[in-house]
Structures are given as C-alpha cells and as structure tokens.
Amino acid sequence: MRGVFIINGQRKEIEFAPHKRLLDVLRENGYTEVKEGCREGECGACVVLLDGKPVNSCQVLAASVMEKEIITVRGLGTIHKPHPIEEAFVEAGAVQCGFCTPGMIISTYALLKENPDPEDDDIKRALDGNLCRCTGYVKITKAVKLASKKVKKDGK
Amino acid sequence: MENREFNVVGKSIKKIDALALATGEVKFTADIEMPGMLHIAFLYSPHPHAEIVDIDTEEAKNIPGVVLVLTYRDVPDTLHTTAGQGYPEPSPYDTRILDKRVRFVGDRVAIVAAETKEIAEEALKKIKVKYRELPYNLDPEKAEESEQIPPEDAYHLLPTVYEPSKNLAASVELSFGDVEKGFSDADFVLEERFEVQYANHCAIEPHAAVAFYDERGRLNIISTTQVPFHVRRIVSRVLGIPLKNLRVIKPRIGGGFGGKQEVFLEQVVALVTYMTKRPSKVVFSRKEVFVSSRTRHPMITWYKVGAKRDTGEITSLYLKALMNAGAYGPHALTVMANAGSKVLPLFNKIKNLKFEGFSVYTNLPVGGAYRGYGATQGYFGYNVMLDMIAEKLGIDTLEFFKKWHIKKGETSPIFEELGEGKEGVSQIIRSCGLSECIEKGAKAIGWYEKRRKRIKNGDKVRGVGAAILMQGSGIPKIDMGAAYMKMNEDGSFNLHIGATDIGTGSDTILAQIAAEEIGTSVDKIIVYSSDTDFTPFDVGAYASSTTYISGGAVLKCAKKIRKEILKVAQEMLNVPEDALYIENGTVYTRDGQQKVSFQDIVIYSLYTKNQHQIQAVASHIGLESPPPFMAQFAEIEVDIRIGRIEVIKFVSAVDCGKPINPVLVEGQVEGATVNGIGYALWEDYVFDEKGRVKNASFWDYKIPSIRDIPEIEVIICETYEPTGPHGAKSVAEIGINGPIPAIANAVYDAIGIRLTKTPFTPERVLKAIKSQGIKL
Numbered sequence: 001m002r003g004v005f006i007i008n009g010q011r012k013e014i015e016f017a018p019h020k021r022l023l024d025v026l027r028e029n030g031y032t033e034v035k036e037g038c039r040e041g042e043c044g045a046c047v048v049l050l051d052g053k054p055v056n057s058c059q060v061l062a063a064s065v066m067e068k069e070i071i072t073v074r075g076l077g078t079i080h081k082p083h084p085i086e087e088a089f090v091e092a093g094a095v096q097c098g099f100c101t102p103g104m105i106i107s108t109y110a111l112l113k114e115n116p117d118p119e120d121d122d123i124k125r126a127l128d129g130n131l132c133r134c135t136g137y138v139k140i141t142k143a144v145k146l147a148s149k150k151v152k153k154d155g156k
Numbered sequence: 157m158e159n160r161e162f163n164v165v166g167k168s169i170k171k172i173d174a175l176a177l178a179t180g181e182v183k184f185t186a187d188i189e190m191p192g193m194l195h196i197a198f199l200y201s202p203h204p205h206a207e208i209v210d211i212d213t214e215e216a217k218n219i220p221g222v223v224l225v226l227t228y229r230d231v232p233d234t235l236h237t238t239a240g241q242g243y244p245e246p247s248p249y250d251t252r253i254l255d256k257r258v259r260f261v262g263d264r265v266a267i268v269a270a271e272t273k274e275i276a277e278e279a280l281k282k283i284k285v286k287y288r289e290l291p292y293n294l295d296p297e298k299a300e301e302s303e304q305i306p307p308e309d310a311y312h313l314l315p316t317v318y319e320p321s322k323n324l325a326a327s328v329e330l331s332f333g334d335v336e337k338g339f340s341d342a343d344f345v346l347e348e349r350f351e352v353q354y355a356n357h358c359a360i361e362p363h364a365a366v367a368f369y370d371e372r373g374r375l376n377i378i379s380t381t382q383v384p385f386h387v388r389r390i391v392s393r394v395l396g397i398p399l400k401n402l403r404v405i406k407p408r409i410g411g412g413f414g415g416k417q418e419v420f421l422e423q424v425v426a427l428v429t430y431m432t433k434r435p436s437k438v439v440f441s442r443k444e445v446f447v448s449s450r451t452r453h454p455m456i457t458w459y460k461v462g463a464k465r466d467t468g469e470i471t472s473l474y475l476k477a478l479m480n481a482g483a484y485g486p487h488a489l490t491v492m493a494n495a496g497s498k499v500l501p502l503f504n505k506i507k508n509l510k511f512e513g514f515s516v517y518t519n520l521p522v523g524g525a526y527r528g529y530g531a532t533q534g535y536f537g538y539n540v541m542l543d544m545i546a547e548k549l550g551i552d553t554l555e556f557f558k559k560w561h562i563k564k565g566e567t568s569p570i571f572e573e574l575g576e577g578k579e580g581v582s583q584i585i586r587s588c589g590l591s592e593c594i595e596k597g598a599k600a601i602g603w604y605e606k607r608r609k610r611i612k613n614g615d616k617v618r619g620v621g622a623a624i625l626m627q628g629s630g631i632p633k634i635d636m637g638a639a640y641m642k643m644n645e646d647g648s649f650n651l652h653i654g655a656t657d658i659g660t661g662s663d664t665i666l667a668q669i670a671a672e673e674i675g676t677s678v679d680k681i682i683v684y685s686s687d688t689d690f691t692p693f694d695v696g697a698y699a700s701s702t703t704y705i706s707g708g709a710v711l712k713c714a715k716k717i718r719k720e721i722l723k724v725a726q727e728m729l730n731v732p733e734d735a736l737y738i739e740n741g742t743v744y745t746r747d748g749q750q751k752v753s754f755q756d757i758v759i760y761s762l763y764t765k766n767q768h769q770i771q772a773v774a775s776h777i778g779l780e781s782p783p784p785f786m787a788q789f790a791e792i793e794v795d796i797r798i799g800r801i802e803v804i805k806f807v808s809a810v811d812c813g814k815p816i817n818p819v820l821v822e823g824q825v826e827g828a829t830v831n832g833i834g835y836a837l838w839e840d841y842v843f844d845e846k847g848r849v850k851n852a853s854f855w856d857y858k859i860p861s862i863r864d865i866p867e868i869e870v871i872i873c874e875t876y877e878p879t880g881p882h883g884a885k886s887v888a889e890i891g892i893n894g895p896i897p898a899i900a901n902a903v904y905d906a907i908g909i910r911l912t913k914t915p916f917t918p919e920r921v922l923k924a925i926k927s928q929g930i931k932l
C-alpha cells in the first residue's frame with residue numbers, strides 16, 4: 001500500500017506492506033537513526049515522537065499513523081546544528097555506545113516539553129522504557145538535568 | 157615514565173564520536189543496506205542433543221525469493237573456535253559452521269539467504285529435518301559420565317588438558333606450599349559452596365554482520381565485532397579464502413561487554429556472499445542474542461580457608477571451580493582459569509594454596525567472554541569467605557582487608573604460575589591504591605555508622621557490605637596493539653589504530669594520549685580505527701587491554717612523531733635538538749628567541765627542503781598486566797517478610813592508575829556496577845527440562861532500567877602506574893565483580909543470613925531465612 005507520512009517536517013509518500021511496523025517503514029526509508037533493539041516494545045531504542053508523544057515505533061502499525069507527524073532524533077538537530085538536548089547528552093558523558101541515545105533523547109524531549117524542571121522521580125518515570133546497558137543511567141540522569149537548563153535558556 | 161603535570165590527560169574531554177551518535181548520524185552494522193542485498197536467517201535445533209538423520213530443503217528452495225539454503229552438507233567443515241582470541245587460541249576447536257549433530261536447543265541446523273528477511277524466515281518453516289535424539293545432560297556436575305557432546309575430532313591447539321570423551325573442555329591446577337598442613341595449622345577452617353548463574357550481555361545493539369564484494373573483487377565484512385583482526389584470521393581459515401582477499405571493518409558498535417568477542421556471524425555472511433557474489437546481511441533478533449549468541453559462564457566454586465585466631469593469617473586456601481561451558485568451548489579454559497588468576501593474588505601472603513578448575517560441556521547455551529571474565533565468578537565466594545573469617549576473628553572486615561591485601565612492591569606466585577593457556581608472567585605491583593579505595597569508600601557509604609547496626613523499619617532491615625577486587629590490564633606477553641600517525645599541512649594528525657572502540661570511548665582516550673605526548677589538543681587528532689586494510693594490527697577490545705596496550709602503542713608512536721617534528725624544527729631554526737620544547741602546537745627555543753608552528757614545520761617538510769612525510773608507527777606489547785584495584789560497598793535493605801533486597805546506595809572506589817578521562821572512567825564503573833547489580837539480584841536464564849530458554853526476551857529477562865538503580869557513587873583514587881601510558885591502568889571490567897559479594901555481605905550484616913547462590917531473588921532469600929534462621 002501507499003501512504004503519506006510527515007517525517008521530521010517533510011511529507012513523504014511511501015510504499016509499504018500493510019502489516020509493516022512504523023519502525024520498519026522508517027528504517028527501510030533511510031531513517032536508520034531509529035534503532036531496533038528488541039522489536040518487543042521493551043528497550044526504547046526505537047522511540048520516536050508521534051504527534052508529539054513518545055512511542056515505541058516497533059509497536060505501531062505503520063498503516064495506522066499515515067498523515068501523522070513523526071519526529072526522529074535527526075528531526076531535532078544535526079551534527080552541524082545540534083539540539084540542546086543532544087549537546088547535553090554529549091557534555092554529561094551520557095553517550096557511551098550511543099545505541100540507546102536516539103531513543104533516550106526523544107524521550108527526554110517529550111519529558112521536557114511536559115515538564116521543563118523534572119525531578120529525579122520524573123526522569124525515572126519518563127525514561128523507564130529506555131534501556132541502556134553501558135552507562136548505568138547515572139550520566140543519563142545528569143544529561144536530562146543539564147538539558148533542562150539548556151532548553152530553558154534556548155527557549156526550544 | 158613519571159607522573160607530571162598534564163594538559164590533555166586527566167581531563168574529561170567530550171567523547172569524540174558522541175555528537176555524531178547523539179544526532180543519529182552514525183551508521184551501525186544493521187543500518188547498512190545495499191542494492192541486491194540478501195538477508196540471512198537460521199534454523200535452530202529444537203532438541204538439546206540430536207543427530208540430523210535427514211534434512212530436506214527442496215520446498216524451501218522453491219519459495220520465490222529464496223536464493224540459498226545451506227545445511228551441513230553444503231558448507232566447509234573446518235573445525236574452529238568462535239572465540240576471538242589471539243593465535244593460537246586457548247579455546248578448543250570444537251565448532252563447525254553447521255554440523256550433522258546439534259548440541260543444544262538453539263544450535264544451528266540450516267542457513268537461508270533470501271531477497272528479504274521475511275522470505276528467509278518463511279523458508280525456515282519449509283525445511284524438513286528428521287532428528288535422532290541423543291541422551292543429553294544439563295548438569296555440569298554430571299558431565300563426565302554423560303554422552304559425549306563435542307565432536308569426535310575436536311582438538312586443542314595448546315598442550316593443555318582437553319578430554320572431549322569426558323566432556324572436559326579444560327582443566328587447570330595450581331598449588332604451592334602444603335594445603336593440608338596449612339589446614340591443620342589453622343585455628344579454624346571454613347568451607348562454603350557458591351554458585352553463579354547464566355546471564356546475557358544484553359548489549360542493546362544485537363549482533364549483526366554484513367558482507368559484500370568491493371569493486372576490486374575483495375570480500376569486505378562489516379560487523380559488530382570487538383576483534384576485527386581475529387575475525388579476518390578466523391574467517392580466512394574457516395572458509396579457505398586468502399587473508400589478502402578479506403577486509404574487516406568495525407563501524408560504531410552498540411556495546412560489547414565480551415559478547416562481541418565471538419566470531420559466529422562473520423563466516424556466515426562471508427560464505428553467502430562468496431557463494432552468491434551478492435551482498436548479504438544478518439541481524440540477530442533479541443531472542444537469538446539470548447539463546448544462540450554467547451553468555452556468562454555459570455560456575456560453582458568451593459572454598460575452604462583456614463586461619464589463625466591471633467594474627468588473622470590465612471594458613472591455607474583451597475578453591476575448586478567447576479564451570480559450565482555450555483555446548484561449545486569458547487573461552488572454556490581462560491574464563492575458568494581467571495577465576496583463580498584474577499582473584500587469588502589479592503591476598504598474596506597465603507603460603508599454602510591450591511586451585512583446581514574444570515570446564516565441562518553440557519547441552520545448554522554456549523558461554524563466552526563476559527566483562528569480568530571469571531573474576532566475577534571467583535570473587536563472589538572469595539569476598540564472602542573473607543567477611544566470614546573477619547567475623548570469626550572478631551575484627552572489622554575492612555581492617556582485615558587492609559592488613560592482608562597485596563601492596564605496592566609486592567608480588568604473588570600466582571602471577572607467574574597461571575596465565576592464559578600457558579604459564580603466566582611474574583610481576584611486581586608498581587601501583588596500588590586499594591587501601592585508599594577502602595577508606596574513601598567506607599566513608600562514602602557510612603560504614604562505621606551503619607555496620608552491625610541492623611537498623612529496622614517494620615519488616616525492613618538495613619545492612620552494609622563490602623568487597624575488594626583486582627583485575628588486569630591486558631594479557632601480558634600476548635596482547636599487542638599498534639598505531640600509525642602522520643602529520644598534515646595544518647598541524648593536525650591522523651591517528652590510525654587497530655584498537656576497537658565498542659562504546660567505551662577508547663578512540664577518545666587514545667587521542668588524548670597522543671595529543672598529550674605531542675603537545676597539541678585532541679581536536680587536532682583525527683582518529684580512524686579498526687579496519688584491517690587501513691589500520692595496523694591490534695588484538696581488539698578485550699581483557700581490559702585497550703588503554704594499557706593500545707595506549708602504550710599510541711604513546712610510543714606519538715613520541716616518535718614528536719622527535720620527527722623536533723628534527724625538522726631543528727633544521728629550520730638551526731639549533732640543537734635539546735634547545736627546543738613544544739607547547740600547544742608550537743616549537744620554541746628555550747632561550748625564548750625563536751619559535752615555529754607545527755603548521756610551518758609540516759609545510760617545510762612537505763614542500764621546502766628534505767621533503768618527507770612526518771610519520772611514525774609503533775607496536776606495543778604488555779610485559780606485565782598491572783591490576784586496577786577496587787573496593788565496592790553496598791547499603792541494602794531486606795524485607796524479611798517478602799525476601800526482597802533493595803540496594804539503597806552503592807559505592808565503587810577505584811584505582812585505575814592515572815585516569816586519562818575521568819568522566820569516561822566513571823562511565824565504565826557506573827555501567828559495570830549496574831550490570832553487576834542486575835546479575836546479583838535478577839538476571840538469570842530460565843530453562844525447561846530440555847534446556848530450552850524460556851525467558852529469551854527483555855520482558856522476561858529483566859535488566860536494570862533507570863528506575864531500578866540505587867544512588868551510585870564512584871570515587872577515583874588516583875595512582876600512577878609507571879608501566880602504563882601516562883600512568884594509566886585498565887578500568888573496563890573490574891566494576892562488575894563486586895556487587896554480588898558486597899550485596900551478599902550486606903545481607904549478612906542486616907539479617908545474619910549467608911547467601912551463596914545468585915541471583916538473590918526473594919524466593920532464595922526467604923528460603924535462606926528459613927533454613928538458616930534469622931539472627932537479628
């Protein structure tokens with residue numbers, strides 16, 4: 001089937017099989033920044049924003065989100081013009097292998113939109129679905145707090 | 157080498173690849189797509205042990221889109237080990253790409269390559285296999301009398317004990333003094349059995365590999381590997397493809413922890429591409445990672461320790477270790493040997509000591525390298541025994557630790573006796589900050605306020621416990637790394653290293669080591685690593701070796717290039733070499749009269765006179781393996797009604813020599829600690845009666861999430877290791893070894909119960925409370 005998806009602000013007409021998950025449609029069309037760690041909705045590596053809400057894209061049927069707004073980490077910033085959350089993760093030392101990072105950053109973005117001044121508990125709740133095996137989460141918590149400061153300053 | 161003021165080393169420079177990773181620009185192995193690429197899927201054995209009597213692939217082959225269906229009849233049958241170790245590998249050659257006999261539920265039966273993954277998976281269902289089931293064994297204690305698991309013709313390259321007919325994958329023995337006499341000299345003798353379980357590395361990136369032919373007809377492999385050079389060597393041998401026709405590239409890797417020190421996908425993609433001349437790719441599902449990649453080796457250890465009541469001297473120590481290797485034997489010898497060699501030197505004044513280790517085959521998933529590598533298994537019982545002895549002596553555990561642990565200037569006979577598949581290398585400890593780690597860690601956890609206080613809150617009781625540890629820095633006289641550098645017209649440098657950054661930050665660390673030595677900044681160092689065509693050799697990322705071994709190579713290389721720079725400057729300024737010094741990318745004369753920038757020096761060397769490329773290459777082999785040290789502390793709360801242990805706070809105080817990059821050091825320790833806590837409390841494989849893994853998903857195999865972590869504190873107790881690059885030792889593995897014993901000792905502190913089997917689930921805690929009786 002064919003459908004239109006609005007990915008990182010661009011309308012894309014994409015041909016895809018009806019049973020495909022959003023994760024596959026994204027990755028097969030070059031959005032490989034959306035990672036696959038489990039396909040079970042349990043690791044959060046595949047998190048994207050769907051109409052502003054974070055979702056595990058491996059758990060979403062592509063056909064159900066046509067015409068909806070999808071944002072991946074590359075929609076937030078680029079290496080030339082990084083988003084303050086991306087910078088915060090780098091500065092805090094929260095990026096080790098970086099495989100969980102795109103999902104972490106999207107979840108952080110969604111959290112800060114709702115709650116610009118998160119406490120530890122808010123961070124734990126918001127990132128509970130994003131697994132990381134490298135960092136032990138200590139620097140990730142720091143990164144989210146640093147991001148909160150940066151985002152407020154930047155007004156993003 | 158001596159300690160000095162540093163400009164770049166010791167600074168928490170941002171990881172050089174972090175922004176590319178955070179913005180999602182980076183391609184990992186599974187992200188690579190190529191026109192005409194084939195996708196690979198595996199058919200796995202449903203039986204723990206069986207012979208394939210008949211296998212019919214006709215129907216599968218006829219499915220449109222299926223390009224290749226391979227069985228044991230169609231692939232090279234070279235025996236090899238999947239352990240990505242140096243040559244000759246200290247692991248048995250007991251594995252074939254596909255075999256007529258399958259040895260665990262999850263062993264490979266057939267390979268399908270098709271236009272899409274979905275078609276490949278469809279085809280798997282159409283392969284008809286007739287099995288003859290064989291007797292199987294899941295119990296390592298019954299391995300000897302069970303049906304032989306490894307192939308009849310399996311063999312070992314090294315002259316070590318290997319008895320496939322007894323399912324014995326390896327054994328080692330080490331002893332000195334007279335243990336029996338030592339026990340009779342003791343005032344008391346304690347004995348205990350400990351057991352640790354299967355676990356998975358759970359790198360969030362599953363294993364993947366890609367193969368393709370380049371325009372010159374050479375076979376390229378890109379894979380999630382910790383060991384690109386070992387991949388090239390092993391694939392070349394297994395498939396009979398000349399090494400010169402292979403190129404192995406490591407892109408960014410989504411975590412390894414030892415799980416990617418195994419070579420089991422690369423030969424498959426290479427074979428498919430070789431046979432079809434089309435690019436191919438395989439990406440493991442999470443379930444495949446759990447069942448058919450590699451695991452932490454389960455181990456049973458028996459400790460017997462005798463001590464004197466007045467002095468606290470340990471008069472004798474006996475350790476027996478029985479390791480379950482699973483169905484194949486990668487790392488079967490070395491992980492088991494490390495349970496002794498990385499543990500027993502810690503109390504180096506024991507005069508009578510015996511260590512016996514056995515690794516046995518069972519029809520269960522295959523063990524492999526896993527962060528900690530035997531030390532994790534060995535340190536559990538070791539630290540609990542030390543805690544028990546201190547209690548019997550009526551002294552504080554920490555005082556006992558401090559009195560007897562190995563110190564600077566001392567040695568242990570074990571260093572020399574027990575190595576990796578051969579004898580070890582004797583060494584003297586040249587840096588040791590363990591006593592400081594113990595003191596600082598004790599303060600941070602509140603040891604003296606909380607120990608033996610058993611603070612109660614309803615059903616919950618608090619306690620604190622500690623563990624001390626050492627590891628190594630690379631495998632001495634075996635591991636080698638090399639580096640190449642050249643200087644560019646703007647005064648920047650290309651640094652090419654075989655070393656393998658798997659998310660640890662080693663590219664950054666190595667750039668720091670180079671920048672420091674040359675007298676420039678990290679942003680002037682362009683790092684390119686892990687490509688068998690374009691970087692010099694390196695054994696890869698394992699055995700806590702990269703900072704120490706590869707860093708040693710980079711340091712030597714940087715020293716050479718610095719000399720080259722000074723030589724040109726000397727010619728330009730017409731002064732003797734010792735009249736010059738380098739600061740921040742400029743060469744000055746000591747009298748302050750003249751200076752010349754790096755940029756001018758390169759322009760001169762490339763275009764003006766005596767034209768040549770300023771460049772250098774260097775290799776480094778570790779002659780010793782200086783251990784990093786650590787003291788870990790857990791504060792826990794046990795709910796005696798439901799048996800649940802909650803870790804309230806965890807402190808790790810580490811001596812890794814000079815920390816090249818403190819934030820990256822902390823990151824290594826924090827990650828290892830949390831992984832260790834998960835292993836201590838929850839992570840476990842659940843098997844059915846046939847050895848089938850019943851919890852092969854993140855839903856059923858719980859790894860720590862951000863909600864599960866306690867307050868975590870890392871304290872760096874800096875020392876200076878004279879044999880290390882800029883004083884550094886390793887840090888990657890050690891932090892995973894202490895959570896089990898620290899938590900176990902804390903539980904004893906809280907409720908007087910000794911836990912001896914991991915994970916410490918509520919059921920086990922309740923059972924122990926029942927059988928041992930609570931002593932509050």
Ligand code: FES
Pocket residue numbers: 035036037038039040041042043044045046047056057058059
């Ligand atoms: S891949 Fe979607 S949650 Fe893991």
Ligand code: FES
Pocket residue numbers: 094095096097098099100101131132133134135360410411659
């Ligand atoms: S940084 Fe590796 S999984 Fe999070």
